[in-house]
Amino acid sequence: MNLSDKDKAYVWHPFTQMREWTEPLIIERAEGNELIDIDGRRYLDGVSSLWVSIHGHRKRELDDAVRAQLDKVAHSTLLGLSNVPSIELAERLIKIAPPGLGKVFYSDSGSTAVEVALKIAFQYQRQRGRADKRKFLALTDAYHGDTVGAVSVGGIDLFHEIFHPLLFHVLRVAPTLEALEHSLAAHGHELAALVIEPLVQGAAGMLLQPPGFLRAARELCRAHDVLLICDEVATGFGRTGTMFACEQEGISPDLLCLAKGISGGYLPLAATLVTDQIFGAFLGAQADKRTFFHGHTYTGNPLACAAGIASLDLFVRERVIERMQPKIARLAARLGEHIAPLAHVLEVRQRGFMIGIELVRNRATREPYDYDEAIGARVCQAVCRRGVILRPLGPVVVLLPPLSITDEEIDRLVGAARESIVEVCGATGPLPAGQGGSQ
Numbered sequence: 240m241n242l243s244d245k246d247k248a249y250v251w252h253p254f255t256q257m258r259e260w261t262e263p264l265i266i267e268r269a270e271g272n273e274l275i276d277i278d279g280r281r282y283l284d285g286v287s288s289l290w291v292s293i294h295g296h297r298k299r300e301l302d303d304a305v306r307a308q309l310d311k312v313a314h315s316t317l318l319g320l321s322n323v324p325s326i327e328l329a330e331r332l333i334k335i336a337p338p339g340l341g342k343v344f345y346s347d348s349g350s351t352a353v354e355v356a357l358k359i360a361f362q363y364q365r366q367r368g369r370a371d372k373r374k375f376l377a378l379t380d381a382y383h384g385d386t387v388g389a390v391s392v393g394g395i396d397l398f399h400e401i402f403h404p405l406l407f408h409v410l411r412v413a414p415t416l417e418a419l420e421h422s423l424a425a426h427g428h429e430l431a432a433l434v435i436e437p438l439v440q441g442a443a444g445m446l447l448q449p450p451g452f453l454r455a456a457r458e459l460c461r462a463h464d465v466l467l468i469c470d471e472v473a474t475g476f477g478r479t480g481t482m483f484a485c486e487q488e489g490i491s492p493d494l495l496c497l498a499k500g501i502s503g504g505y506l507p508l509a510a511t512l513v514t515d516q517i518f519g520a521f522l523g524a525q526a527d528k529r530t531f532f533h534g535h536t537y538t539g540n541p542l543a544c545a546a547g548i549a550s551l552d553l554f555v556r557e558r559v560i561e562r563m564q565p566k567i568a569r570l571a572a573r574l575g576e577h578i579a580p581l582a583h584v585l586e587v588r589q590r591g592f593m594i595g596i597e598l599v600r601n602r603a604t605r606e607p608y609d610y611d612e613a614i615g616a617r618v619c620q621a622v623c624r625r626g627v628i629l630r631p632l633g634p635v636v637v638l639l640p641p642l643s644i645t646d647e648e649i650d651r652l653v654g655a656a657r658e659s660i661v662e663v664c665g666a667t668g669p670l671p672a673g674q675g676g677s678q
């Protein structure tokens with residue numbers, strides 16, 4: 240069997256209808272912002288290997304940091320012990336995080352960062368004598384990960400509906416100021432926390448929140464004595480043009496969930512940051528059982544934390560945030576010129592380096608493509624033939640390049656997206672009904 244046959248024989252791929260899994264593209268190595276397959280073909284990594292690679296691949300400083308740590312120790316536990324990189328990274332995270340967050344609880348994926356936040360919020364309310372505050376409020380179309388707690392606060396029916404009988408009940412609110420005001424006024428007394436993806440709801444299709452929404456969420460939560468959990472798993476580490484999305488509205492959450500870009504895209508790592516006030520509610524005698532009884536085996540893994548420290552060093556040394564600003568503008572200009580005018584593009588949504596291109600059958604009537612047309616997936620296949628890797632969210636083509644993308648690569652990315660949308664959807668005007676998207 241060759242590798243492709245073995246993949247089909249043994250691997251069950253995530254979020255994938257395996258009956259339609261044909262010839263997998265198998266990556267062997269990478270250089271900079273390009274992935275290279277087993278036949279030596281190169282592909283621009285247009286979604287940062289699922290939203291994680293910040294500085295590109297094979298970044299010398301990150302490679303060196305992981306190798307250096309490998310010469311010391313690959314893993315030792317944080318249960319009952321500590322290790323050098325986890326301490327140093329925690330200090331660094333607290334120093335750059337929105338003010339007020341004082342403690343770092345590690346885990347290993349975005350989902351676990353959210354699980355930890357939910358459990359801490361719930362237990363916190365009990366331990367400060369507010370056992371009545373036990374519900375969660377979350378946004379419509381929210382995505383917070385795939386474990387059962389994270390799915391409970393999630394609101395994407397396609398992924399989540401089947402699991403409803405397994406989930407705990409969550410109150411839901413649309414991301415508008417009025418709806419949020421109304422919800423908190425009605426339910427604030429019974430809420431442990433509001434959980435939101437700040438500024439951009441990523442997996443929902445890069446939905447942008449109205450300006451001022453995040454700030455209002457902060458103020459309303461404070462007014463109603465409800466904790467604010469910001470899930471910056473996707474938006475953190477420069478994605479929206481600032482280190483954290485929260486900075487753009489000058490707010491600090493009570494709990495902050497980080498993962499994806501935290502290790503520079505090298506190793507699985509996550510962190511849940513909390514205020515000292517929350518942490519304080521967990522202190523007491525052993526017999527009080529105020530301990531947070533939670534911890535994953537690879538929590539605070541030294542290799543991953545070493546990569547995380549090296550990544551933060553790169554942000555400083557290479558002035559990543561500053562240098563991405565003109566690239567954000569270039570992306571906006573290219574998208575405006577080459578993508579937005581296309582006949583089947585309903586909307587181009589951009590916040591920094593998070594971009595969603597929503598495709599529709601008919602722009603005038605906003606008639607969507609049918610689910611089984613898999614329009615986004617077909618555009619991404621066409622993009623792949625042009626040497627660019629993208630992954631859609633339903634009818635939304637997502638561009639989420641590494642922050643290290645060059646000007647030439649931006650043009651290549653947008654050019655490939657444009658050609659592919661034209662190829663798959665057709666260039667001129669709405670297609671006749673029933674033929675939308677047929678090749």
Ligand SMILES: *Cc1c(COP(=O)(O)O)cnc(C)c1O
Pocket residue numbers: 347348349350351353382383384385436441442470471472473474498499
């Ligand atoms: C990806 C994502 C998660 C889940 O992260 P995993 O590492 O895949 O578990 C949670 N929240 C948001 C906002 C995400 O984008």
